[in-house]
Amino acid sequence: SVMREVTGINEMEQLLQRKLGINRVIIVAGDSDHSPWVKKELGLATANCMKSLLKGNNIIAVNGGTTMSSVAEALTPSIADGELLFVPARGGIGEDVKNQANTICSMMADHTASKHRVLYAPDEVSEEMYKSISTDPRISEVLKLIRSANLLVHGIGEALTMANRRNTSKSDLEKIKNAEAVGEAFGYYFNEDGEVVHKVQTIGLRLEDLSTVPNIIAVAGGASKSKAIRAYLKEAPTSTILITDEGAAKKLI
């Protein structure tokens, strides 16, 4: 639009695409750290982007968080062109119920008049439990759906903010701090070089599965998340679409 040209947002998007080495960046005006309505704009921009990608029937994997909750709020039945099925990308990672992927999935299904599945898995599982619950038929069916998702939509968090918000054990918190983690996405914590320094042991999508998901939208804004966004995108597939705000974008350029 004319507005976007006048404010230089289009130019900023292109610059950021080159800087981050990904194919597409979408920037909304403002900084969600300071203005709550900017998170709503991130939600709307993500809903529009999803609509442009969704042709026919789709399985959509999503993660949790407050940004994803804004995305859920912004969805309407008009985004679908066929049947949609929402699945949580991963099992519980210590979030409060309202921020959990299962909750976001059910909100998204409600708002789009479509279906969703629940992943009944405990937060943080032991190696043994991991093996046994993965073979439970109700769980393995959802895991199969997750791995066949054609769209993944997820948030990115600032590492310590996320670790403190979640049920993180003292020893894991120390580990995350000592490793100088700056970013987090679906339970993986990254340092500034984009290396995984900690992962929450739960079932669901693994980082190595991302390369087989045809469409990925990462949505995260606010100047406080700039380091997290940069770190995560070092490892993310170049096909990832980043939806962010001016606050984060200015710090990333």
Ligand code: G3H
């Ligand atoms: O994994 C990333 C976090 O879920 C982001 O949470 O959107 O509340 O900042 P947030």
